[in-house]
Structure formats: C-alpha cells, structure tokens
Amino acid sequence: MSYDYLSFETTTFLQALPHPSNEARKAMKRTQILLKAAAVTLISVFGALAFGACGSQQATSGTSVTDTITAEAAYASRDFNPNSTSSALAMSANWYVVEPLYAFNYSDYSMYNALAKDEPEQVSDTEYVVTLRDNAKYSDGTDVTPEDVVASWKRSTTKGGLYVPMLDFIQSVEPKGDHQVTFRLKYAFPAFKERLALIKVAPATMDKDQLTAMPIGSGPWKYVEITDQKVTFVRNDLYNGEYPAQCKNMVWNVAVDDTARVTAMQTGKVDVMELVPTLAFDVLSKRADLKTVQAFNxxxxxxxxxxxxxxxxxxxxxxxxxxxxxxxxxxxxxxxxxxxxxxxxxxxxxxxxxxxxxxxxxxxxxxxxxxxxxxxxxxxxxxxxxxxxxxxxxxxxxxxxxxxxxxxxxxxxxxxxxxxxxxxxxxxxxxxxxxxxxxxxxxxxxxxxxxxxxxxxxxxxxxxxxxxxxxxxxxxxxxxxxxxxxxxxxxxxxxxxxxxxxxxxxxxxxxxxxKTTTAFKKGVFSESEAIGTTGLDLLQAKLNH
CATH class of the missing domain: 3.10.105.10 (Dipeptide-binding Protein; Domain 3)
Structure with a gap:
C-alpha cells in the first residue's frame, strides 16, 4: 500500500489537535517519518506475500480464491441472533442465511419474495394471510413451517427488545394449515409488508444461545464458522429461492481498522470491501471499481x-x-x-x-x-x-x-x-x-x-x-x-x-x-451495486464465470 494513505490519515488526525508547540511539531514530524518508513516496509512484505500467493491460492482471474467470494467487513460482533441483533456485521451476514417472508434489495429498497410464495393476501384492513414458498427447507434438511414463523415473531417481540416498537402493530400471528400464516393487526398499518422483513425465520427448536452463536436458515448460504476474525459461509444446496449462491464458499474477514481493509484490497487478497475510507480512493482505484452512494449512516x-x-x-x-x-x-x-x-x-x-x-x-x-x-x-x-x-x-x-x-x-x-x-x-x-x-x-x-x-x-x-x-x-x-x-x-x-x-x-x-463507498475487485463481478447502509448485499450481484 502507498504510505501516503497512512501518513495522510495520521497527519489529518494530528492537525485536529490543539495548537502544538514547536517541540510537539518536531515530534509530529518524527512520527510521520517513522510511520512512512514502517509503511514502506509493510508494502514490501505485502507485495512479497501477494506475489507468492499468485501461484497457490489466488486465481489468475475471477475471484481471489477459487470458487470463493472473499470480503472485508468493517464491523465486528458475535451476536448473530436474527430476531434481536442490531450488529451491522450480523445483520448483513444474516441476509444470506436467515430469510424473512419478504426481503429488501438494499440498493434501492425494492422488495422481493423471500420465504413468501406470493404477495400477502389481504382479508381485511387488519388481517393478512401469507403463503410459504413451496418445499422451503432449512440448510439442515428440515422443513420450514408456519410454526417457525410464529416462533420467530415471538422472539422478535420479546419485551424490551429493540425490534418491539417496529412490530408492535401486530396483534397475533397464527399458523393456518401446513403452509400459511395469518397475521392480525391492532390497526391498519400502511407498511405491513415492509415490516415483515424484520422477522427472520429460524427453526422454532433453536434456543437463544444457538441463535446468537450461529443460526440456521433457509437462505442461499449457511454458516460454517463464526469467530472474532472471520465469518465463513458455504453454499446451501437445499435453497430453492430466487437468488442461489454463485460459488461454493464465501469468507468475510472482520477488519474494523480501515488500514487493514485497504491493505487486503490493494494486495488483491479480497474481492469486495465494505466502507472504503475516502483517503484510500486513489490507492484502490487501479485495482477496484469504487461505487459511492448517499447513506443514512x-x-x-x-x-x-x-x-x-x-x-x-x-x-x-x-x-x-x-x-x-x-x-x-x-x-x-x-x-x-x-x-x-x-x-x-x-x-x-x-x-x-x-x-x-x-x-x-x-x-x-x-x-x-x-x-x-x-x-x-x-x-x-x-x-x-x-x-x-x-x-x-x-x-x-x-x-x-x-x-x-x-x-x-x-x-x-x-x-x-x-x-x-x-x-x-x-x-x-x-x-x-x-x-x-x-x-x-x-x-x-x-x-x-x-x-x-x-x-x-x-x-x-x-x-x-x-x-x-x-x-x-x-x-x-x-x-x-x-x-x-x-x-x-x-x-x-x-x-x-x-x-x-x-x-x-x-x-x-x-x-x-x-456517503458510503464499496470496492469491488476489477473483473470479479459482472453486476454489482453499492448500498447506502452498513453491510454487503451481494445476493443479486453476478460473478464473472
């Protein structure tokens, strides 16, 4: 990586401090020189690693690792409970694993049917029936049932939970036969369908500890391992929805530090990077396509x-x-x-x-x-x-x-x-x-x-x-x-x-x-969109094969 990125970021921070003395300015200068020297050393090391990797794990074209999407995530968490988490990392990762009835395309907030087969059937202003997708199964092979939807709603509305105010308009959720769910509302609610995206459906048999550690879902991917350092996914071959996984594996490296993410992207070790810092735009533009959108973040x-x-x-x-x-x-x-x-x-x-x-x-x-x-x-x-x-x-x-x-x-x-x-x-x-x-x-x-x-x-x-x-x-x-x-x-x-x-x-x-910027490694994706929220939404992206 260019030492200009590291030293510029440090200089910007130092300049924001109160008016320094002459001795302090000299100390700043010495610090910047040391940082530049250290960065140059790091560049040599990373360059050697990248060169050595070309003949082994890295593919000459396409994804950095064969049949694997490798990403750099900007947030950390170990709370993956799909019915209560507010973690940016977990929320985003769960999009791939645990489906709601209706889900967002986060590039434009349009909606698509996830576990739902069709649009909600409106019985009255305060009653709707939703039919589950035919033959929907979890990644462990068990069927998705209406009882799972009910259990997931109850978990999402546990007293004191963060989701409660956003789902408080729902009076009850009940199974209707083997494939349908009835929602009764306290009052007519104009965003009923959109709010169902909050209720991620997981097996009713899973307890809180299991859901927090590593939930099971019906989405196109399933979790293999979740650690402080990375989240590892594998394709869910039982998924029968609209957006199947396009390769076998996906790995998200957890890198809260901006410099770590930039280094991984610049050295070609990853295919997509969340939350590109502005000072790294020039550094990454030759290797990656940078896409910027206005965000609520x-x-x-x-x-x-x-x-x-x-x-x-x-x-x-x-x-x-x-x-x-x-x-x-x-x-x-x-x-x-x-x-x-x-x-x-x-x-x-x-x-x-x-x-x-x-x-x-x-x-x-x-x-x-x-x-x-x-x-x-x-x-x-x-x-x-x-x-x-x-x-x-x-x-x-x-x-x-x-x-x-x-x-x-x-x-x-x-x-x-x-x-x-x-x-x-x-x-x-x-x-x-x-x-x-x-x-x-x-x-x-x-x-x-x-x-x-x-x-x-x-x-x-x-x-x-x-x-x-x-x-x-x-x-x-x-x-x-x-x-x-x-x-x-x-x-x-x-x-x-x-x-x-x-x-x-x-x-x-x-x-x-x-404004949030996502970096996509050149040549990896034929279609990709940045999103104006935290996370990485690659469900509708397309790989170059």
Missing amino acids: APYIMFNTKKAPFDNPKVRQAVFYAIDAQQLIDNQMAGQATPTTSYLIEEYPAYHQASTVYTHDVEKAKELLKEAGVTGKVKFTLYSTDQSWITQLAPQIKNNLAEIGMEADLQSMASSALYPNITDKDDADFSMALVAGDPSVFGDDADLLMNWFYGDNTWTRQRTFWYGTDGYKKLHGLMDKALAAKSDAERQEYWNQCYDVIAEEVPIYPLFHR
Missing part, C-alpha cells in the same frame, strides 16, 4: 438526558451549534458526507427539512447556554465507539466544545464495551457519547427509522434516558396520528412535525450523513 451525538446540564434541550442544542460539522465533512470525511438538514436524508421518500437546521454558530451556542442558566466550565468524558472514522472526529469535536466552555476528555472503546458498561445501566452516569448508527438496515420508512432511536426501547429507556419526557410524549403523539392518517399527504404532514420535534429535542441526533 451517520455519527450521532448521544446525551444522557437525565444528567445535568444535558437534561435541558437548550444545552443539547448548544452542543450541535458549537460543532462545526461542515469542517468535519471537509477534513475528516474528505467531503464524502452530507450536512444534516433533518433526521432523514433527502433521498428517502418521506424526507422534509426540519425547522431547526444546525450550522456552526458559536455565539448562538453560548446564548443558549446562558438561557439554560449554565455558567462556568462543563467538564465531562466524551465517550466514543472505536470505529476509525468515528474516533477521527473526536479531536475536532473536543476543540469545538472548548469554544463554548465545555471541557471534554476523550475515551474510545468497542461498542461491546461502551453500551453494557457505560450507557445501558439504570444508574448510568455518563454525559455524552459519539456513536455510529444506521437503522436503515431495517428499511427506509419514516416510522421505522424514528422508532429505532426514539421508540420505546433501549435507546430511550437507557442510553438517552429520554423515555417518558415531554418531548418523547409529543413525538409519539404525532407518530400515532401519522399512522392513523387517512391519506399519504396527511401522514407526511405529521411526519414533518415529528422531524421538527426531534431536531429541537436532540436526545440523539446525526452530525451528518455519510
């Missing part, structure tokens, strides 16, 4: 709204006015992001600009703090998740907050440590966190996306502790009216008011929305 500032002074919405607003999001986009994201103008992105059908749009305005931030009665310094720890693109935002945010009298210590940790140890406790004492989030893996409808961060779930009962506040009640009153609306225009009007409330309350809110 974003860095979020999350507040503990029961912790003073952040229990006051004006203080939370002051934070967003203090942060120069455009500078973050220009410097840390190299322009590959779009400023936040609403909770939703403009590409989504229900988008509307919020009444409050945050731009960098230090004086306004200070005025809001004054109105909130905040005097003197506010000291706290700004926690963040450990993804590279998140941690590189933190130094500038720290500096921006210092301009309004907020002194933040920075502490980064894995999501698996941050949430259970810091935020997901009834007595949580943190003030603010910088986290990555992307509920668009569940769909693009407004009600679903709002329910993810602002519904009755872990995000509001813990994490933000916003549940039951006046703002929460106001938002959900509007969301309920939107669902009960008699026309799309009336529903949109209520949603517009929802975006205004969210932008004013900001218990958790995006700084900007990313």
Whole structure:
C-alpha cells in the first residue's frame, strides 16, 4: 500500500489537535517519518506475500480464491441472533442465511419474495394471510413451517427488545394449515409488508444461545464458522429461492481498522470491501471499481438526558451549534458526507427539512447556554465507539466544545464495551457519547427509522434516558396520528412535525450523513451495486464465470 494513505490519515488526525508547540511539531514530524518508513516496509512484505500467493491460492482471474467470494467487513460482533441483533456485521451476514417472508434489495429498497410464495393476501384492513414458498427447507434438511414463523415473531417481540416498537402493530400471528400464516393487526398499518422483513425465520427448536452463536436458515448460504476474525459461509444446496449462491464458499474477514481493509484490497487478497475510507480512493482505484452512494449512516451525538446540564434541550442544542460539522465533512470525511438538514436524508421518500437546521454558530451556542442558566466550565468524558472514522472526529469535536466552555476528555472503546458498561445501566452516569448508527438496515420508512432511536426501547429507556419526557410524549403523539392518517399527504404532514420535534429535542441526533463507498475487485463481478447502509448485499450481484 502507498504510505501516503497512512501518513495522510495520521497527519489529518494530528492537525485536529490543539495548537502544538514547536517541540510537539518536531515530534509530529518524527512520527510521520517513522510511520512512512514502517509503511514502506509493510508494502514490501505485502507485495512479497501477494506475489507468492499468485501461484497457490489466488486465481489468475475471477475471484481471489477459487470458487470463493472473499470480503472485508468493517464491523465486528458475535451476536448473530436474527430476531434481536442490531450488529451491522450480523445483520448483513444474516441476509444470506436467515430469510424473512419478504426481503429488501438494499440498493434501492425494492422488495422481493423471500420465504413468501406470493404477495400477502389481504382479508381485511387488519388481517393478512401469507403463503410459504413451496418445499422451503432449512440448510439442515428440515422443513420450514408456519410454526417457525410464529416462533420467530415471538422472539422478535420479546419485551424490551429493540425490534418491539417496529412490530408492535401486530396483534397475533397464527399458523393456518401446513403452509400459511395469518397475521392480525391492532390497526391498519400502511407498511405491513415492509415490516415483515424484520422477522427472520429460524427453526422454532433453536434456543437463544444457538441463535446468537450461529443460526440456521433457509437462505442461499449457511454458516460454517463464526469467530472474532472471520465469518465463513458455504453454499446451501437445499435453497430453492430466487437468488442461489454463485460459488461454493464465501469468507468475510472482520477488519474494523480501515488500514487493514485497504491493505487486503490493494494486495488483491479480497474481492469486495465494505466502507472504503475516502483517503484510500486513489490507492484502490487501479485495482477496484469504487461505487459511492448517499447513506443514512451517520455519527450521532448521544446525551444522557437525565444528567445535568444535558437534561435541558437548550444545552443539547448548544452542543450541535458549537460543532462545526461542515469542517468535519471537509477534513475528516474528505467531503464524502452530507450536512444534516433533518433526521432523514433527502433521498428517502418521506424526507422534509426540519425547522431547526444546525450550522456552526458559536455565539448562538453560548446564548443558549446562558438561557439554560449554565455558567462556568462543563467538564465531562466524551465517550466514543472505536470505529476509525468515528474516533477521527473526536479531536475536532473536543476543540469545538472548548469554544463554548465545555471541557471534554476523550475515551474510545468497542461498542461491546461502551453500551453494557457505560450507557445501558439504570444508574448510568455518563454525559455524552459519539456513536455510529444506521437503522436503515431495517428499511427506509419514516416510522421505522424514528422508532429505532426514539421508540420505546433501549435507546430511550437507557442510553438517552429520554423515555417518558415531554418531548418523547409529543413525538409519539404525532407518530400515532401519522399512522392513523387517512391519506399519504396527511401522514407526511405529521411526519414533518415529528422531524421538527426531534431536531429541537436532540436526545440523539446525526452530525451528518455519510456517503458510503464499496470496492469491488476489477473483473470479479459482472453486476454489482453499492448500498447506502452498513453491510454487503451481494445476493443479486453476478460473478464473472
């Protein structure tokens, strides 16, 4: 790999720190020289490895490894429970293994029949019947049954689960004969079919531990092994749906670190790479086709709204006015992001600009703090998740907050440590966190996306502790009216008011929305599409054979 990528990324980080002394500048220079030297050494090593591999495991054309799709995944997790996980890695991997009744093509959010044979049969405004695909079997050879659908719905709606607010409109799910399922709703729901994509169907006999470790499904692939380092799949020869696997094996290497993913892609060891960092575009463009799309994916500032002074919405607003999001986009994201103008992105059908749009305005931030009665310094720890693109935002945010009298210590940790140890406790004492989030893996409808961060779930009962506040009640009153609306225009009007409330309350809110870039090794795929959410959707891609 080119040392320019590594040194440029490091320089950008160093430049975001407070004004350095002459000695500090000299130290930075020495660090950059050492990094360049180390990178050159790495290039030699990787080059030798790549050359040696050409005669053995790597094919001269097509996929890097014969009859195998090799991918670099940007997120890590060991929670693969298809009925409860929110992990970007697990959600994406499960698309290939555990089918819902109806599934999304994530390149455009169109839907196709997965385990369902046909469209839902509407009996009334609140009752539907869905027929299962003929002869559908799990990868272990057992039949998919209506009872499995019922069990999967029950698991997905377990009290306290993250999926509950998005499926709460369903009153009951019951078997109907050997091949059909009846859904009865509490009220007419316009996105019924789309929400069924949340219910991934796995055998009723599997318990929580089995589902978390390695679920069985009816999709075109089946899991062979899941470790911290990789996810290994093999073709499910019993699959009889629309999108069969095109080769025998698939391996996803888990590489949270940007540099590791770039190195693997540049040296030709992988066929597809998730989440290409902007500084690597030039490095990878000769070897890979880079495809960029606007995404919902974003860095979020999350507040503990029961912790003073952040229990006051004006203080939370002051934070967003203090942060120069455009500078973050220009410097840390190299322009590959779009400023936040609403909770939703403009590409989504229900988008509307919020009444409050945050731009960098230090004086306004200070005025809001004054109105909130905040005097003197506010000291706290700004926690963040450990993804590279998140941690590189933190130094500038720290500096921006210092301009309004907020002194933040920075502490980064894995999501698996941050949430259970810091935020997901009834007595949580943190003030603010910088986290990555992307509920668009569940769909693009407004009600679903709002329910993810602002519904009755872990995000509001813990994490933000916003549940039951006046703002929460106001938002959900509007969301309920939107669902009960008699026309799309009336529903949109209520949603517009929802975006205004969210932008004013900001218990958790995006700084900007990313553009995501996926790298496809040249010559491997004849058809491929990038997706505007986390993960890799290759189900409808086509290999060159």
